[in-house]
Amino acid sequence: MPHTPARVPPELLHGSSRVLRPRDATGVYAHPRPEFARLERAGALHRLATGYYVPVPDDQLGRDWRPELEAVALGIAVADEGTASVALMGLSAARVHTAIPRGLAIAVVATSRHRPPLHLADRDAMVLFARRRVSSLDVQHHTGELGQGWITTIEQTTLDLVARPTLGGLPDQALNAAHALLARCDRDLLNELAVTQRRQASLSRLYSVA
Template identity: 55%
Template sequence: MPSYAAPRVPGDLIRRGRVLRPADAAGIYAHPRPEFRRLEEGGALRRLASGLYAVVPDDLVGTHWLPDLESVALGVAISGGRSNAAALMGISAARVHSAIPRTINVATVAVTHHRRNLELTDRDAEIFFVRRDLDRLDLQRQHTELADGWVTTIEQTVLDLISRPDLGGAPDAAEEAVSALLIRSDLDLLRRLADQQHRRSTVERALKARP
């Protein structure tokens, strides 16, 4: 009797991203939605939200693989060919910079065009999309298990968190992150960014409040 072979996502499709929509499979499958359901049932795709799927690593097919929220947020934000139109910011950037060790059930992503916030169906979490001019932000490249993209630098993250601590509904986590990141910040760069983004008074108040 032939052994069962788990379904695999075609390489041509994976090259379009590791967070996929059925629309991404046009030209690969004649009927993408039924094929995505087959791949999901076989463990090769994980449904993140309606119409959004993550490619499960080959060695983790059939397991309870759960990609981290920051990776999901970046992957979702750049899906559909928007690779240079998004960056992890705020709480999510602080997590990437190891300033918040515990899990947070919100993610924040800077995007160039308006997008509705997204509730994930594979976990109790929400992605907040914030319209920003990415050319004015201080960014660095970031590799995650689902996407390669951008994240705000430590100094930009501090500036964003002290300017909008309630963004994402986790002000306590934002305060914790600012305390941790200020110690590691280049204060001259932080002040230059604050001047460029018209937030110098906000930064100076935060620096004066440091213990």
Template identity: 50%
Template structure:
């Protein structure tokens, strides 16, 4: 039988980013850490890793089986630390959100402005890659925990081809993702990005893999 969940304060519930840190609740609670721990016990919040929590979406309140999506929580964590304009899902993370990786994976990748070690969460591993976001081709995406930036199909294809081992997907899964992304890309934009980002070799590799594995 599902436990009744205690609702979070309105000030937190109104946040665009449903990932919170104790300091984000400092203006609401005198002692935010114990209060967040209480909300975890009551089912209104999930602890993601040390110092980060996710507010359970309303439709899942009271459900002990709900698990936050790794890619969504990763974007939310990065937004907490670098702001909405300082984080973007990329690589396998963007590919998963774009539907190019059909199976759930336990690793995701986020572009951020600073070097940062990987972060282990209760729901998977987050890899942070230092990128200048202004140079990336991005688009907006809605996830279950936040709204934010992800790389476009063109940028995602180039990034996957440039660093196919980042995120630990097996080679056949990378090829599958490239094949899924290819029909959604604009040829002129691909060429332009490959030129300006010095990823001509990555574009050549992607073409080769798609053609070799194609029907």
């Protein structure tokens, strides 16, 4: 009899994020954790971090696949809090906006609550959660590798990078990205955001060296 490959139950794949947690499967499995471990051993699930998994795409089965770090950060945040209150920001938004050409070992995502950094299991990297009220940020819709959510706009990203360049521990890259994004900004919107968010001094410093 031919071997039937393991598959993630389709009823687990309909959320805004493809990131799955064992608690999401309580209506499918009586004991989700051992079932997730079984699916991981079979190659159907990829473990991102303790308690977080993602289905392996059909065209990547049997390969050494792992999703992009920025997609992982947003996917985990959406899985935990939903799409409305989280957004990629800072260094991660700059990376998606192509202002940082090389991959990073840290991702930054805005969330509604304080939580410790999450160290990933599939690479030497971590997700940093910054408490922000996403409804007060300028964001745009983003469809990534692991689902949908929000990302700060180019203008908001520029302002965040210059206001908090040390967030993520890479201040030089943050400031370089801010300068790269400045040329693509709507200056009127950028100035308006700086006034609304009381970051005029930070923006003035950026203008002074632009």
